[in-house]
Amino acid sequence: MKSTVEVFESILSKNDKAAAKIRADFNARGLLAINLMSSPGAGKTTLLERTIKELGKKSVKIGVVEGDLETNKDADRIIGAGAKAYQITTGQSCHLDADMVKVGLDNLPLDKLDLLFVENVGNLVCPASYDVGTHANVVLLSVPEGDDKIPKYPVMFRRSDLVIITKVSLIEHFDFSIERAKSELAKLNPLSKLIALDSKTGEGFEAWIEFIAEQKALLKKVNFSGILEFPIKRNPLTPRKLEFPSARNSRFYNYFFVVLKIKVKLLFQRHINFIFYFIFLLYNFVLKSNCIFEKYDE
């Protein structure tokens, strides 16, 4: 029994469980949470500043969990734009994990928020591997970085629900093709969307506001249909992760099959010798068509 639990623990790693708890809390509150990831300087904070101002006109209240190695500079900018923010300084860690985000959430007035962002540590590699309990992964790629970043950092783009090409007003000065970016993304993740905008000029910004509204509507639908969390990292909001009929989305269904799989595996490992002996007997009996026990009759 202990070994079953141990294997089970390793499948649902500690971080994924903490993330699932956070997401369940977001779902219960009907609070949409979006994880923003990119390399440093792609424009996550600038995107947030304009988003806060645009949505502020519609009295949408926004909270941000800020992740940075050092300094409170980004949180100060967010607060300056009119939202609530809590800065996590990760020190050595180049990504946020679910426990760090939880600290941020404990320090934000979640009851008073309509929308929450996690601004992850600027890094195109490991933030993608840590579920932080948000509903959607949004990856920013700025025009000066080049469209070749998509095939170069496949894990990040595979996990995206939306890719935002930022600083698009600079496009004529760089060798960046939106079409090439779209086709590279489609190879890795055909269900991820791609939009291009410029947070400084406001060009293309309405598509981003629309994406947020769509996600918000999806969250309502998910809550209404009673679809619960997946125990294994899955985003319940995106079509990619709603690929199963709704009955299969229940927590019970998933836990049941994970446990069943482990039990069958352990049973097999424990009785492997008997299984091979049985196969050996069968081989002699069926293929050679003379039972091995006949030898003793001679």
Ligand code: MG
């Ligand atoms: Mg920033």
Ligand code: ZN
């Ligand atoms: Zn990291």
